[in-house]
Amino acid sequence: MSEKVKVTIDGITVEVDNGTTILNAARQIGGDIVPPAMCYYSKLQGSGGKCRTCIVKVTKGSEKDPRPMPKLVASCRTTVMDGMEVLNITSPEVLEARAGVVEILLINHPLDCPVCDQAGECDLQNLGYEHGLQKTRYEFERRTFERIDIGDKIQLHMNRCILCYRCVFTADQITNKRVHGILNRGDHSEISTYIQQAVDNDFSGNVIDVCPVGALTDRTFRFKNRVWFTKPVDAHRDCDHEKCNGKVTLWYKGADVLRVTARKDQFGEVEEFICNTCRFDKKATADWVIEHPTHIDDTSVIASNHYETLKPLHVIQPNEALQAANEIELHKTVKY
Amino acid sequence: MSRKLLLEHINVPGINTLEVYRQKGGYRAVEKALKTLTPEEIVEEVKKSGLRGRGGAGFPTGMKWSFLAKPEGVARYLVCNADESEPGTFKDRYLMTYIPHALIEGMIVSSFALGAKVSYIYVRGEMMPQIRILEKAIAEAKAAGWLGKNILGTGYDLELYVQPGGGAYICGEETALLESLEGKRGNPRIKPPFPAIAGLYGCPTVVNNVESIAAVVPIINDGGDEYAKIGIGRSTGTKLISASGNLVKPGVYEIELGLPVEEFIYSDEYCGGIANGKRLKATVAGGSSVPVLPANLTLKLANGEPRLMSYESLSEGGFATGTMLGSGGFIAFDEDQCIVRNTWNFSRFYHHESCGQCSPCREGTGWMEKVLHKIEHGHGTMEDVDLLWDIQRKIEGNTICPLGDAAAWPVASAIRHFRDEFEWHIKEPIKSQSQNYGIANYATPIEKAPVAEEK
Numbered sequence: 001m002s003e004k005v006k007v008t009i010d011g012i013t014v015e016v017d018n019g020t021t022i023l024n025a026a027r028q029i030g031g032d033i034v035p036p037a038m039c040y041y042s043k044l045q046g047s048g049g050k051c052r053t054c055i056v057k058v059t060k061g062s063e064k065d066p067r068p069m070p071k072l073v074a075s076c077r078t079t080v081m082d083g084m085e086v087l088n089i090t091s092p093e094v095l096e097a098r099a100g101v102v103e104i105l106l107i108n109h110p111l112d113c114p115v116c117d118q119a120g121e122c123d124l125q126n127l128g129y130e131h132g133l134q135k136t137r138y139e140f141e142r143r144t145f146e147r148i149d150i151g152d153k154i155q156l157h158m159n160r161c162i163l164c165y166r167c168v169f170t171a172d173q174i175t176n177k178r179v180h181g182i183l184n185r186g187d188h189s190e191i192s193t194y195i196q197q198a199v200d201n202d203f204s205g206n207v208i209d210v211c212p213v214g215a216l217t218d219r220t221f222r223f224k225n226r227v228w229f230t231k232p233v234d235a236h237r238d239c240d241h242e243k244c245n246g247k248v249t250l251w252y253k254g255a256d257v258l259r260v261t262a263r264k265d266q267f268g269e270v271e272e273f274i275c276n277t278c279r280f281d282k283k284a285t286a287d288w289v290i291e292h293p294t295h296i297d298d299t300s301v302i303a304s305n306h307y308e309t310l311k312p313l314h315v316i317q318p319n320e321a322l323q324a325a326n327e328i329e330l331h332k333t334v335k336y
Numbered sequence: 337m338s339r340k341l342l343l344e345h346i347n348v349p350g351i352n353t354l355e356v357y358r359q360k361g362g363y364r365a366v367e368k369a370l371k372t373l374t375p376e377e378i379v380e381e382v383k384k385s386g387l388r389g390r391g392g393a394g395f396p397t398g399m400k401w402s403f404l405a406k407p408e409g410v411a412r413y414l415v416c417n418a419d420e421s422e423p424g425t426f427k428d429r430y431l432m433t434y435i436p437h438a439l440i441e442g443m444i445v446s447s448f449a450l451g452a453k454v455s456y457i458y459v460r461g462e463m464m465p466q467i468r469i470l471e472k473a474i475a476e477a478k479a480a481g482w483l484g485k486n487i488l489g490t491g492y493d494l495e496l497y498v499q500p501g502g503g504a505y506i507c508g509e510e511t512a513l514l515e516s517l518e519g520k521r522g523n524p525r526i527k528p529p530f531p532a533i534a535g536l537y538g539c540p541t542v543v544n545n546v547e548s549i550a551a552v553v554p555i556i557n558d559g560g561d562e563y564a565k566i567g568i569g570r571s572t573g574t575k576l577i578s579a580s581g582n583l584v585k586p587g588v589y590e591i592e593l594g595l596p597v598e599e600f601i602y603s604d605e606y607c608g609g610i611a612n613g614k615r616l617k618a619t620v621a622g623g624s625s626v627p628v629l630p631a632n633l634t635l636k637l638a639n640g641e642p643r644l645m646s647y648e649s650l651s652e653g654g655f656a657t658g659t660m661l662g663s664g665g666f667i668a669f670d671e672d673q674c675i676v677r678n679t680w681n682f683s684r685f686y687h688h689e690s691c692g693q694c695s696p697c698r699e700g701t702g703w704m705e706k707v708l709h710k711i712e713h714g715h716g717t718m719e720d721v722d723l724l725w726d727i728q729r730k731i732e733g734n735t736i737c738p739l740g741d742a743a744a745w746p747v748a749s750a751i752r753h754f755r756d757e758f759e760w761h762i763k764e765p766i767k768s769q770s771q772n773y774g775i776a777n778y779a780t781p782i783e784k785a786p787v788a789e790e791k
Contacts, residue, residue, distance in 0.1 A: 049526040050694045052734050071733045077526050100730030104699040137723055140706045163692060182521065182692070185504070187702040189692035 005082040009033055009056075010090045012315060012322065022075035022086055023054055027267060030313045033088050034267070036098075036127050038105070038212050039164035040076035041269055047169050048076035051162065052101045053127060057094050060085035072097055095131070102131045107138040108187060109213075110159045118214030120227040120301045123268060124162060145190060150180075150199050153219050153280050154208060158190050161215035167191060167207040174273055175201040191215070202241060205279040209262050209270045220280055221259040227251070228301045230258055232294035237278065237287055244275035249294050250285075257283045266297060338605075339566060341554040341574050342547070343590045346434055352469065354476040357437040363482060365556040369445045370490045373556075378449035382552060384560030386572035391417060391508075391545030392623065392663040393738075394647045397552075403532040404450055405540040413541040414447045414455040415517065416549055419501050419508040421460055422623035423685055424665030427576035428546035430588040432459075432466045435550075436473035440496065442549035444482060445556055447494050450542055454495045458513050461503035470498045505689035509737045510543040511535075512691065523693045524737035545663075547576055568594030571646035575664055581619075582670035584608035593646045597621075598635045600645055601668065614670035617775050618754070621650055622662020624682045625742030627749030628675065629659050630778035640782050655749065671775035675757050679750040680708035686743035697740040700731040704747055711758060714765030721758050725751050754778075 004015040007025050010033045016025045024042070026034045035056055040048030048054075054076045058069040063083030072094060075086070088094055106128060113119040145158035163182070168191070171180050180193040193199055199207070208216050230251040239246035251259045260279050262270035282288065296303040312330055316322045323330060350356040357363070369378055383398030404412065416439065420428040432439060439457070447455045459467050474496050477483050485493050499517055501507045507516045511525035514536050535541025551573060555563045564572045571593040580586045583601070585608040591600065600606045601616065610616050616631040637643050638657040643650065651658045669678065687705040692698045707724050710716050724747055732744035751758060756776065761768045 049736060052694055052696055055734060074526070074736075097730065097734055100726075101696060101734065104703070104727075104730060105695050107699050107703055138703060140703075162695065163698065165693075184692070185506075186687060186690040186692045187698050189698070 005080055005084075007080040007082075007084045007086065009086045010088050012319075014315060016080060020080055022056060022058075022073075022078050022080055022084075023048075025080050026075065026086075026088065029315050030266075035075050035088055036123070036130075037076055037267070038123055038127065038162060039166060041166050041169070041210055042267075043269060043273075044166060044169040044173060044210070047164075047166055049074045051105070051164055053098055053105075053131075055094060055097055055101070057087040057091045058084060059087055099131045099133070102127055103133055103137070105162050106132060106136065108142050108159075109162070110142060110144075112160070115223075116160065116214040117217045117222055117227075118160075118211075121268075122214060123212035126299075143187060148192070149219070150193055150216075151204070153205060153276070154199065155217050155219050155222065156191060157215050157217065159215075160213045161191055162213055163189055163191070164212055166210040166212065167216060170207050170210050171199065171204075174203045174206055175199070202275045202277070203243070203273055205276045206262065206270070206273045208279075209264070209273075212268075218259055218279075220283075224258050225253050228304065229253060230302075232296065232302070234263060234291040234294050235288035236291065237282065237289060239275060239278055241275040241277065243273075244278060245272055246274070246278055247272060248274055248278055248288075250288060250290070255285070257285060257288075259283075263294070338590075338592045338595070339574065340590050341563075341566075342431065342435075342438060342550055342576060343588075351435055352433075352437070352473070354437060354473070354480055357435070361557075362437055363441055365553045366441055366444050366482060367488065369448055369556050370488050370492055375449045375451055378445065378552075378556065381555055381560035382449070385555045385563035386560075386567075386570060387548065387551055387555060387563070388571065388647060389545060390547035390551065390575065390663070392422070392625070394661060397544065397548050400532070400544070401446075401450060401542060403530075404542055405533050406451070407540070411454070411537075411539045412450055412452050413536045413539055414443065414450050414452040415510075415513065415536060415541055415543045416443060416455070416457040416546060417508060417510065417513055417543050418457055418459040418463070418466075418546045419513060420546070420663075421462075421503075421505040421508055421689075422625065422663050422665055423682065424578065424580055424620060424667045425623045425663045426578045426580075427588050427664060429463055429466055430578075431546055431550060431576065432463070433469060436466075436469050437477065438550045438553060439470070439546055440473055440477050440482075442552045443496055444487070444494060445552050446542075446544065446549050447496075448492055449552075452542075453493055454497070456517060456536075457496065457498045458507070458517055459498055459500055460507075461501045464500070467498055467500050474498065504691075505685075506691040506737070506739060509739065512737065513543060514541060523691050524739075526736055566592050568644065568646050569648055571648060571661075575645070575661070577645070577664045577666050579607050579666045579668070581666075581668035582611045582614060582673070583668050584611050591645055593644075594649075595645045597643045597645055597650075600666075601635075607668070610668065610670050612670075614672065615775055615779055616668060617671045617673060617778050618669045618675060620665070620667040620669075620746075621659045623665030624667075624685065625738075625745060626660040626662040627655055627658075627745050628679075628753065629749070630753050631775075632778060632780055632782050633657055633753070636782040638782065655745070656752070659749070671779075672772055674712075674772050675750055675754040676708070676712050676761050679746055680705065680712045682746045683708050683743065686739065690739060690743070694734075694736045694740070696731045697735045697743065700727055700740070701743045703727055704731075704743070708747070711761050714761065714769055716758075716762040716765075718759070718762055720762070721751060721755065 035054035037054045038051035055072040056075045062081030148156040183192045237246040250257045262274045345360045387397045388394045506512045507522040509524045512522045516522035531541045602609045619634045647661045650661045683705040687701040690701045728744040728747045731740045757773045
């Protein structure tokens with residue numbers, strides 16, 4: 001299974017390991033052609049396939065069987081075949097279907113971004129900004145739920161939830177004892193700890209980081225500040241917990257650490273899960289060894305006033321056709 | 337009289353008992369299969385018969401069986417899908433109530449063909465009487481040595497279990513059924529892997545409809561070639577049709593595939609025409625998920641040829657002018673029925689039954705239901721019809737399992753064929769609350785060239 005297969009996504013060919021999903025192949029290329037993923041999480045087994053925002057069109061199944069796939073497929077759960085050709089942002093059909101999914105995700109979302117702690121680092125907000133409509137066509141009452149406190153550190157705000165199941169998988173796989181899941185079905189489904197039992201586990205705080213929207217929020221950070229006013233820095237400490245390595249991001253406002261989160265990579269996924277002690281209890285600069293400012297993608301609102309050298313995507317370097325197409329960007333990187 | 341294979345002895349008193357069923361030639365297929373045939377030969381017979389899945393999708397059963405992975409040392413399972421919950425379909429319940437041994441006999445033969453040592457019948461939770469009937473019949477068969485260890489001295493062991501479901505429509509989807517059978521929440525799995533590779537408890541599994549499994553019995557008794565002679569084209573054999581709606585004689589009928597739809601509705605052998613001397617307005621030919629068709633397109637193809645009850649003929653013309661055989665839930669609407677109200681009712685069902693796993697279906701079904709409710713109750717606007725069309729297009733094909741498609745198709749077809757009725761509801765909000773749109777031109781016979789019903 002170790003041989004490489006070639007897959008072409010939006011005209012860019014990349015060699016990946018056999019068994020890679022289309023989404024991960026696109027992530028190896030990077031840039032705009034990476035399909036958005038609201039429910040897929042590479043660190044959680046079995047996640048993905050639910051939100052349907054990552055749908056792509058497969059125009060050629062493989063070298064052996066060149067038939068196109070009849071429907072749009074979820075790229076996070078479809079593995080690549082040798083010679084597969086995939087269209088993402090170059091297919092109007094995909095963009096239209098994705099816009100449809102975004103619209104559908106937003107019809108029952110309260111759109112309370114002005115008072116939501118997740119605003120500024122919310123996947124749904126980014127998705128709506130890129131693919132959403134200017135105004136909603138939904139004119140009925142949105143479904144509402146009561147807010148639930150899961151223990152004294154986490155709050156569940158079900159109205160905002162898009163039912164990506166990430167937190168369910170986290171509870172299943174990261175923590176030892178699963179205490180939460182889904183109740184009811186259809187558009188009345190809700191995330192719930194069983195009969196609102198507090199999630200009492202050293203790693204329970206990670207559900208906050210995996211939540212793509214503001215449904216699970218950190219009660220120690222609620223309404224403290226907007227994330228774009230805070231300054232993130234990477235830091236670490238010697239954590240006693242055997243599964244936690246203490247590598248975190250601290251979010252500063254002035255001299256105060258307002259919150260601690262796990263470090264996130266460019267796709268918004270945490271690099272390593274952290275324990276609750278690091279997350280909730282160590283909020284003094286003295287607890288941490290500070291490394292450097294956190295890299296924030298320049299498309300994010302948090303990146304305002306951050307300056308970084310532009311780095312061309314690594315697929316551009318070996319490919320002359322792509323170099324010619326991106327001449328201006330390449331020139332900028334040399335100049336600055 | 338056409339040939340009856342499944343319901344031949346349905347009116348014999350006591351056919352639900354093993355004794356009478358044996359007298360009428362029951363369990364011959366088990367004897368023949370276990371003593372004279374190898375599993376491969378049975379699969380070959382089923383392939384030759386051309387039997388297609390009776391649950392709705394119409395996938396060839398023999399082909400499905402031959403896809404089953406057979407790794408060494410891993411158990412294989414046969415699961416019978418008796419979670420019949422499609423509105424308009426009640427054939428499996430009928431079969432299980434009156435001839436439970438036909439299903440059990442089919443299960444034994446099929447399990448032997450697939451090499452399954454343990455098989456399950458997953459029955460919908462609402463069908464408690466049928467569960468008891470099946471359990472009683474299994475106990476009878478076991479006492480007589482048709483089940484259990486060393487059946488008929490051939491060394492083949494089979495345990496058959498009945499598992500009641502919770503009564504969710506989604507558990508009729510095969511992977512959701514397997515999840516539910518495993519004791520988890522009945523959410524459909526993401527495919528691949530297909531159940532033939534990793535199904536129940538991660539083992540290769542075949543999931544078949546009750547009627548498909550029961551149809552294996554006549555195939556083994558008479559041979560696959562003999563079975564393939566019945567029917568038309570690639571639609572072989574007989575099919576149970578659950579006829580309901582405004583018919584003189586609604587009920588379960590066994591038809592030979594290829595019967596003209598007109599004959600099925602109007603002949604006295606079958607439904608006997610439309611009740612109370614009314615005219616036919618529209619039909620749903622295969623259970624609530626298939627597109628609804630106006631009367632003229634039900635009886636005739638777009639080119640004026642008569643439409644037949646077969647997989648191919650019903651889907652002739654694609655979704656523009658055709659429908660699907662589906663699970664055989666035939667619903668007839670007379671001229672007094674309101675298509676908007678009916679579409680809303682179907683939509684309400686899918687909203688209620690969506691599992692909530694993937695977003696287009698979870699949110700979209702509810703949205704469609706609300707818009708349809710608004711139109712039906714006289715608050716609609718013209719934009720709402722276009723909006724509905726847009727929503728269904730965004731659901732169809734973008735979901736994990738076919739429930740999204742099933743929710744989208746009735747709405748799409750209702751707008752495609754009955755758009756003027758929707759518009760009438762919007763233009764006449766007060767009148768539409770007390771009156772019906774009537775039959776309009778929906779029953780105008782189709783002459784020759786295709787009519788432009790397309791939106």
